Amino acid sequence: MRTDIAQIVRLEDYRPSDFLIDRVALDVRLHPTATRVTATLTLRPNPLGRADAPLVLDGDELNLKALALDGRALPAGAFEASPQALTIAQPPRRPFNLTIETEIDPTSNTKLMGLYRSSGNYCTQCEAEGFRRITYFLDRPDVMAVYTTRIEADRDEAPVLIGNGNRVEGGAAEGTNRHYAVWHDPHPKPSYLFALVGGRLGRVGRSFTTMGEREVDVAVYVEPGKEDRAGYALDAIERSMRWDERVFGREYDLDVFNIVAVSDFNMGAMENKGLNIFNDKYVLASPETATDADYANIEAIIAHEYFHNWSGNRVTCRDWFQLCLKEGLTVFRDQEFSSDERSRPVHRIAEVKALRARQFLEDSSPLAHPVRPTQYREINNFYTATVYEKGAEIVRMLKTIIGPEDFRRGMDLYYERCDGTAATVEDFLAAFADVTGRDLSHFSRWYAQAGTPRVTVAGTYDAAAQTYRLDFAQSTPPTPGQTEKEPMAIPVALGLVARDGRPMQATCDRVSANGVFLLDKATDRLTFTGVSAPPVPSLFREFSAPVKTTLDLSNEELLVLLRHDGDAFNRWQAAQSVALRLLVARSKGASVADADVAGTASALRAFMETDAPADPAFAALVVTLPSETDIAQEIGSDVDPDAIHRARRELRRRIGQACIEPLRRFRESLAESGAYSPDAASAGRRSLRNAALDLLAAADAALGERLAREQFESAVNMTDRLAALSVLMTLPGEARETALDRFETRYRNEPLVLDKWFMLQATIAEDATLERVMRLMEHRAFSMSNPNRVRSLVGSFAMLNQRQFNAPDGSGYDFLADIVLRTDELNPQLAARLLTSFSSWRMMEKTRQSHAKNALLRIAGKPNLSRDVGDIVARSLEEHESR
Numbered sequence: 074m075r076t077d078i079a080q081i082v083r084l085e086d087y088r089p090s091d092f093l094i095d096r097v098a099l100d101v102r103l104h105p106t107a108t109r110v111t112a113t114l115t116l117r118p119n120p121l122g123r124a125d126a127p128l129v130l131d132g133d134e135l136n137l138k139a140l141a142l143d144g145r146a147l148p149a150g151a152f153e154a155s156p157q158a159l160t161i162a163q164p165p166r167r168p169f170n171l172t173i174e175t176e177i178d179p180t181s182n183t184k185l186m187g188l189y190r191s192s193g194n195y196c197t198q199c200e201a202e203g204f205r206r207i208t209y210f211l212d213r214p215d216v217m218a219v220y221t222t223r224i225e226a227d228r229d230e231a232p233v234l235i236g237n238g239n240r241v242e243g244g245a246a247e248g249t250n251r252h253y254a255v256w257h258d259p260h261p262k263p264s265y266l267f268a269l270v271g272g273r274l275g276r277v278g279r280s281f282t283t284m285g286e287r288e289v290d291v292a293v294y295v296e297p298g299k300e301d302r303a304g305y306a307l308d309a310i311e312r313s314m315r316w317d318e319r320v321f322g323r324e325y326d327l328d329v330f331n332i333v334a335v336s337d338f339n340m341g342a343m344e345n346k347g348l349n350i351f352n353d354k355y356v357l358a359s360p361e362t363a364t365d366a367d368y369a370n371i372e373a374i375i376a377h378e379y380f381h382n383w384s385g386n387r388v389t390c391r392d393w394f395q396l397c398l399k400e401g402l403t404v405f406r407d408q409e410f411s412s413d414e415r416s417r418p419v420h421r422i423a424e425v426k427a428l429r430a431r432q433f434l435e436d437s438s439p440l441a442h443p444v445r446p447t448q449y450r451e452i453n454n455f456y457t458a459t460v461y462e463k464g465a466e467i468v469r470m471l472k473t474i475i476g477p478e479d480f481r482r483g484m485d486l487y488y489e490r491c492d493g494t495a496a497t498v499e500d501f502l503a504a505f506a507d508v509t510g511r512d513l514s515h516f517s518r519w520y521a522q523a524g525t526p527r528v529t530v531a532g533t534y535d536a537a538a539q540t541y542r543l544d545f546a547q548s549t550p551p552t553p554g555q556t557e558k559e560p561m562a563i564p565v566a567l568g569l570v571a572r573d574g575r576p577m578q579a580t581c582d583r584v585s586a587n588g589v590f591l592l593d594k595a596t597d598r599l600t601f602t603g604v605s606a607p608p609v610p611s612l613f614r615e616f617s618a619p620v621k622t623t624l625d626l627s628n629e630e631l632l633v634l635l636r637h638d639g640d641a642f643n644r645w646q647a648a649q650s651v652a653l654r655l656l657v658a659r660s661k662g663a664s665v666a667d668a669d670v671a672g673t674a675s676a677l678r679a680f681m682e683t684d685a686p687a688d689p690a691f692a693a694l695v696v697t698l699p700s701e702t703d704i705a706q707e708i709g710s711d712v713d714p715d716a717i718h719r720a721r722r723e724l725r726r727r728i729g730q731a732c733i734e735p736l737r738r739f740r741e742s743l744a745e746s747g748a749y750s751p752d753a754a755s756a757g758r759r760s761l762r763n764a765a766l767d768l769l770a771a772a773d774a775a776l777g778e779r780l781a782r783e784q785f786e787s788a789v790n791m792t793d794r795l796a797a798l799s800v801l802m803t804l805p806g807e808a809r810e811t812a813l814d815r816f817e818t819r820y821r822n823e824p825l826v827l828d829k830w831f832m833l834q835a836t837i838a839e840d841a842t843l844e845r846v847m848r849l850m851e852h853r854a855f856s857m858s859n860p861n862r863v864r865s866l867v868g869s870f871a872m873l874n875q876r877q878f879n880a881p882d883g884s885g886y887d888f889l890a891d892i893v894l895r896t897d898e899l900n901p902q903l904a905a906r907l908l909t910s911f912s913s914w915r916m917m918e919k920t921r922q923s924h925a926k927n928a929l930l931r932i933a934g935k936p937n938l939s940r941d942v943g944d945i946v947a948r949s950l951e952e953h954e955s956r
C-alpha cells in the first residue's frame with residue numbers, strides 16, 4: 074500500500090543501484106482501458122552495487138501479465154510480483170534481458186501520473202516516480218538507459234503518435250485500422266524523462282538551424298482548431314534555443330523538438346527528452362483569451378522546459394535530494410532569459426515579489442525545508458518554492474560573488490564534466506570552486522540550512538572624520554529539525570546615495586569593484602572614507618540575497634532612495650517599505666500620524682508626475698501597495714486578516730484621492746491604440762493604465778465603477794477586459810453581477826478563460842464568497858478532476874482570498890478540508906498542494922489558529938490518506954521551536 078506514511082527516505086542512505094539498465098525497448102499498444110506494455114530491459118549488475126543483491130523493480134498499481142528472462146518464461150517460484158514491486162531473488166550475475174508485460178488502464182488514471190487520458194488523448198507524466206505506473210523498473214534517476222519505443226494505436230483514436238528522440242519508423246499495424254510509430258532516443262536518460270503521446274492533435278511547426286548548422290523540426294501540438302493560439306509558444310521556443318546558444322553556448326541535440334499541450338496536468342509543464350508536455354494554459358494564447366501575464370508565463374515556461382535539455386537532461390540528478398540541481402539552475406536560466414527579452418529591473422521585481430509571497434512564506438512555516446532536503450516521505454511534496462525559487466537565488470548569488478565571466482567558465486566546466494551523468498550539488502559547486510580557486514564550502518550552507526536569514530544594518534556618519542560606518546548582524550530563525558543556525562555567506566550589493574541625488578565618491582576596500590560586500594560572519598562592519606555628507610545606504614541592490622532586512626531608515630531617507638537611487642529595484646523597494654510601515658502599524662491598530670500618510674501619498678504623486686511616464690511598467694509596480702500576504706508576513710504573529718484588509722483598502726483610498734489628476738492623465742495618455750501586441754513595453758503601458766483604474770476605484774467607487782464598466786465593454790484584449798472585471802470585483806452591486814454574466818456568456822466554451830472567471834469570483838473579499846464558490850462548483854464548466862479548474866476556483870480562494878479563507882468562524886478552513894479530502898481520492902498531488910494553503914496557520918490570531926488546527930486534525934484523522942496529503946498534514950501539525 075502507498076498509504077504507509079512511515080517510510081522515510083534519507084539522503085545519507087544513498088547507495089548506487091545494484092543493477093543498471095543499458096537499453097529499454099518498449100512496445101505500447103494503446104487502448105482506452107487495457108493498454109498492453111511490453112518492456113524489454115537490458116540489465117547488468119552494477120560494479121558499484123552489492124554482488125549478491127536481489128533484483129527489485131519498482132511498480133505502482135501494476136498488473137503483471139507475463140515475464141521472461143533472456144526470452145524464456147520465468148517459473149512461478151523464481152519471482153514475486155505485487156502491484157508495487159517485482160522481485161527476482163536470484164538474478165543472473167551477468168548481463169541479461171528481462172521482458173515484462175503489464176496491462177494498464179489509462180482512462181481510470183485520475184492521479185495524472187504514468188499513462189493517462191486527457192480530453193481523449195493519451196499522454197504520460199513520469200517525474201518523479203510515474204514510470205513505475207507503466208512498467209516495473211529501477212525507477213530512480215541514476216539509472217540511465219537508451220530507449221526505443223514502439224507506439225501502436227487505433228488510427229482514428231490516435232492519428233498522431235510521438236515519443237522521445239527521433240522518429241525512425243512507422244506504418245500500418247496488424248489489426249483493423251491500427252498503426253504504429255517507432256521512436257528512438259540516442260541519449261541515455263533516467264526513466265522520469267520518458268514520454269509518449271497519442272491522439273488527435275493539430276500541429277504548428279517550423280525549422281530551426283542550430284549554431285552547429287543542424288536542422289531541427291520544431292513543433293507545437295494542440296487541440297485541433299486551436300492551432301492559431303500556438304504561434305506565440307512556437308516563437309518562444311525559437312527564441313529560447315537561440316538564447317541558450319548565445320548566452321550559455323548550449324546547442325540542441327536531436328532532429329526534432331516537440332511540445333504537446335494537454336488540458337489535464339498536475340504542474341506547469343514537463344521537460345521529457347525531445348517531447349515536452351505542457352499544461353495547455355502555458356501554451357495557448359490569443360489576444361482575446363490570454364492576458365499579458367499569460368504571455369509572459371508562456372514565454373518563461375517554454376524557456377524553462379527547453380533549458381532543462383542541458384540543465385536536467387544532459388546533466389541529470391543522482392537522486393531526488395538533488396532536485397534543486399536541475400530546478401534551481403533552470404529557474405535561474407529562465408529568469409535570465411526573461412530579463413533579457415523584457416525589462417531586467419521590472420522582471421527582477423516580479424521575481425522578488427513571487428519569492429517573498431511563496432518562498433519566504435514557506436520558509437517561515439511548518440513546511441520549511443532546506444533547498445536540498447535531507448529526508449522525505451513523498452518526493453512530490455518537494456516541488457516547492459524553496460527548491461525552485463530559493464534554488465535559483467543561490468545560483469544568482471554565486472554569480473554575484475564570483476562575477477559573470479567566472480560564472481560562465483564554471484558553467485562550461487560543469488557541463489563538460491557532468492554531461493551524460495547523474496550529478497550532485499557537490500559536482501555543481503566543484504566546477505565553480507575549480508575555475509575560481511575559491512573555497513565554496515561556506516557558501517554551500519545555502520543548500521543545507523533552511524529559513525530566511527535576517528540581516529540588521531545600522532549606519533553611522535562621522536562628519537569630522539568624513540566616514541560612514543555600516544554595522545551588519547545576521548541571524549536565521551529555527552526551522553523544523555534545525556534549531557541552531559550558522560551564519561550564511563551573504564552577498565550584499567550596495568552603494569551610498571547622496572540626499573540631493575548627486576553621485577557619492579566614497580570608498581571602502583572591502584567592497585568589490587562591482588559593488589559587492591560578502592557578509593559571512595554573524596556580525597561585521599564596513600567603514601567608508603571620503604564621505605562628505607551624510608549618505609543614505611542602498612543595500613541589497615537588485616535583491617542580491619534572499620534575506621529579510623531590518624534597516625533603520627526614516628521615511629524621508631526612503632523617499633530619497635525612491636527618487637534618486639541608481640538601482641531601480643531599490644527605488645521600488647523604498648516605496649514598498651514606506652507603505653509597508655504604515656500598513657503594518659494600521660493593521661495592528663496603532664495610530665499613524667496623518668502627516669505620514671499624506672507624505673507618502675504626495676511622494677507617490679510626485680513620482681507619478683515626474684518619473685512614471687518614462688517607464689510605465691516600473692511605475693505600475695511602484696504605485697501598487699504591498700499585498701495582504703506581504704503585510705501578514707511582516708506582522709508575523711497574531712495576524713488578523715480583516716484588519717489587514719481594512720488597512721490596505723484605506724491606504725489605497727488615500728493614495729488614490731491624493732493622486733486623482735495624474736491617475737486620470739495615465740488613463741488618457743496610455744489608452745490603447747493600434748493592434749494588441751504582447752511585448753513588454755505595450756504590456757507595461759497597460760499595467761500602469763490598469764493600476765490607475767484600480768486606485769481611482771479605491772478613491773471614488775462611483776467613478777471607478779463607471780470607468781471599469783466602460784473598459785470592460787470596450788476592451789479589445791483580455792488583459793484590459795480582465796483588469797476591468799477585477800476592479801468590479803471590489804465594488805459590490807448590480808454592475809459587477811451583470812459583467813460576470815456577460816463574461817460567462819461570451820466565453821462559455823473557453824475553459825481557460827472561465828478559469829479566470831472562477832478565480833476572480835473566488836477572490837472577492839466579501840462574506841458571501843464562500844457560498845458563491847460552493848455554487849460555482851456546480852457550474853457545468855467546473856470539474857473536480859481537472860487541476861486547472863480546481864486550482865482556479867478552490868486554490869484561488871485558499872491562496873489569494875486571505876480574508877475569507879481565514880474567516881474568523883473557521884468556515885474557510887472547513888471548506889478547504891472537505892475539498893482536500895475529496896480531491897485526495899482522485900488526485901493526491903493536487904490535494905496536497907491545496908493543503909499547503911494552511912502553511913500560515915500558526916501566524917494567525919488565537920481563534921483562527923484553533924479553527925485551522927481542528928480542520929487539520931480532521932484531515933489527519935481520516936483513514937487511508939494518500940502519502941502526499943498524509944505527509945503535508947503531519948508536518949503542518951508538528952510542533953517545533955520556530956516561534
Ligand code: PHE
Binds near residue numbers: 198200340344378400
Ligand atoms: N520538472 C517539471 C519542471 O519544473 C515540473 C514537474 C514535476 C512536472 C513533476 C510534472 C511533475 O519543469
Ligand code: ZN
Binds near residue numbers: 377400
Ligand atoms: Zn523545471
